[in-house]
Amino acid sequence: MQTRKVDVAIIGAGTAGMTAYRSALQHTQNVVVIESGVYGTTCARVGCMPSKLLIAAAEISHQIDQAAQFGINVSGKVIDGDKVMQRVKSERDRFVGFVEEAVENWPSEHKLIGQAKFLSEHELQIDDHTRVIARNIVIAAGTRPAVPGPWYALEDRLLINDDVFSWNSLPESIAVVGTGVIGMEISQALSRLGVRTHLFGVGDRFGPISDPVINDEVNKILASELTLSSNAAVETVAKTDSGIEITYQENDELKTGNYDYLLAATGRRSNLDSLNFKAAGVVLNDQGFPNFNLATGQIEDSSLFIAGDVSNAHPLLHEAADDGRIAGDNAGRFPDIKARPRRAPLSIIFTDPQITLVGARHSELLESEIDFAVGEASFEDQGRSRVIAKNKGIIRVYGEQSSGLFLGAEMVGPAAEHLGHLLSWSVQHRLTVQQMLDSPFYHPVIEEGLRTALRHLNLDLKMGPVPVERCLDCGPGA
């Protein structure tokens, strides 16, 4: 058993841990990063990157199916599951490789492999080989998939999204349980790649969407292209000779389905519980998490900082990276800590059409004291969306009465990832709805659908005129 005395110990070498490390180095070289598993981030290994690769293949397959309406006839489309997964994995490995390479270049005295357990606010036990005494500690231990216990009886027929990305080919069929971000993205992609897919959800709720109009539209869109049980209670799961059987309640009926695999997209769970965190002497809230300051990363007024998915605040790469930068910097400069303004909220779900949530959510506004108005536009008849046959979806934008300030939006529709950036930058820079309307909108673009929604919002705010039907100054089919 060795003992290390460091200025900053960082638990976890994922996205948040890596940025925390780089920030802490600005203050001290006496830093150690403790990693319990393999190097490489959730994002690169099993998250953003491989899912986007699978979606890219699915999108191509879907485009081919749409080709006839453009006058392009395709015969003999064969989805080569081996080749699909080959590209997903080789590109994924390339991205993971960059992360591993970065870690390899760290001095060896900055790395420690093992499971960290708190002994006190300033002491960590790493497996049974090292005791780390740290002036400050950054907790960036990430998450792991959360799977109902009984499902483990399915053995190799139970998948979490990690497993999907190690497939050598595509299965014939799959049950995806969970209509969160991962459940929606993966089930649509697999369905478009020819896998018989059944998506199960509870309470007709989809991911983090809070606006009921958008939630309903997503329900309608997904139901139109895959088998969707958006309000079902999975009763039992069982392994069969050739796969699995699910028994579930839906519309007061007990039903049964058979599939090759069950993908548990039932969320991820913080690794905080594996750290013996109670020994740090911090009070936890009802959800079992410590209270911390988003602008500093500091847990109460302790020498402890928290960053990334482990905090349960916002499991998004760009937020984790900011968390890490802030927490690592403050752990390094402690006690002279600094608050850093956070970016405007932005979430994107890479279904087709995509989903984006920006700024204040509809549910937050309803719960708040804010007097707000809503503008809405459909993409069904939006010119450019129709030109490219992507005319599905709805956008809802929210603005504050009296001030005309743009507050946020929820949307399912074409190019939502790009509109999400435009809208979150507008929240960040505190634009009014009128200032947004005064900005350039080219023609013919999908952004013109956003403009229609903003015009309706401005009317509802009593700050703009009645929008012109089939607006000609917007250009034909704006």
Next chain:
Amino acid sequence: MQTRKVDVAIIGAGTAGMTAYRSALQHTQNVVVIESGVYGTTCARVGCMPSKLLIAAAEISHQIDQAAQFGINVSGKVIDGDKVMQRVKSERDRFVGFVEEAVENWPSEHKLIGQAKFLSEHELQIDDHTRVIARNIVIAAGTRPAVPGPWYALEDRLLINDDVFSWNSLPESIAVVGTGVIGMEISQALSRLGVRTHLFGVGDRFGPISDPVINDEVNKILASELTLSSNAAVETVAKTDSGIEITYQENDELKTGNYDYLLAATGRRSNLDSLNFKAAGVVLNDQGFPNFNLATGQIEDSSLFIAGDVSNAHPLLHEAADDGRIAGDNAGRFPDIKARPRRAPLSIIFTDPQITLVGARHSELLESEIDFAVGEASFEDQGRSRVIAKNKGIIRVYGEQSSGLFLGAEMVGPAAEHLGHLLSWSVQHRLTVQQMLDSPFYHPVIEEGLRTALRHLNLDLKMGPVPVERCLDCGPGA
């Protein structure tokens, strides 16, 4: 011969004329719109809309050709030219229909058909049937294609882009002369739709691009997928039994090419020359255009206003619509005219990858007194672009030394139409490069390529740190 006395006469019922009409109506009902040809805007009939429809088909065809690398095999692709053009035309007709419908609903006393000629500042002669005496006149007469005279000898083998969109099918081959916006868009689309296409330009210049780095990249990209003579002098064109023959000088060699058709994409010419404008008594500048105020539309201090493409200022639908709104409003409220701030400049070219120009152009900055820095990023290794196999192109962003103000950008690359909006809004709201970097960038998105360029710009402005290679806090493959 009848005589009409009106408050506002508007020459032209295109985009600018239609918005001018609607604005003028806010002040007076005694308005007349004079149209010399058919109703329906350039945008709807032969411009933005049909070209985007053709491009949509070409994009699908191209995607199918890319499918194998994603693991999707297609054994037979047949481009059904009849069906391609059927969709282009039926959708186009639908958009034109909306425009025509709007005009049909105008009161008949607001419409006059015929060629307008100025008799004086306040008098117009319409064909030989009507004399219009107007308190104020809005000139929104639009443009027509400009084609070298001798080419008319090709008769039905000479096409302007108007003709392309009335095709019933696709030809075997075509020579496209002109590397402006239309030449680039149409030649790439036709080439991707299986038409043997030869694009001719002069001086290796592409559209309005002014940054030599971007211009070179576009040259390279286009040359990689179609026959490109980007610096050729067309000497003679002749009709043959089966099509046309072009003789041209290229690299000091006289060459010959044979094609079904010649598409003259040699620009458009203002219709001002058809209005006997000299009778209005306005001094013209060297280019033959009147001096006018962009913020009011007013020609010098006269009772005349100008709007849309006819002015040669910026042949873009959204600018023409603003022009019309401003000019129509001021013609109605004359002499109490108002200045309206214009939107930040934004141009988009719908090639693949797309091209966008935002804010101040590189050439304008070089000619100005502004001390500026440049940030650059390639999309070749940009994560998301690579995931979707759209990793081509370069972005260059410009910022002002000392203030850090973001000035503009030129780009060829994926999703440029969307990045163009984000960037032009940033110019419009006078963001600094640092404020842009402080805004949300999701992961993995194409916007991360923009962020890389902005980081390099901020470094060059001495306002930011050295960007981290393969930046991990940007996420793997940002």
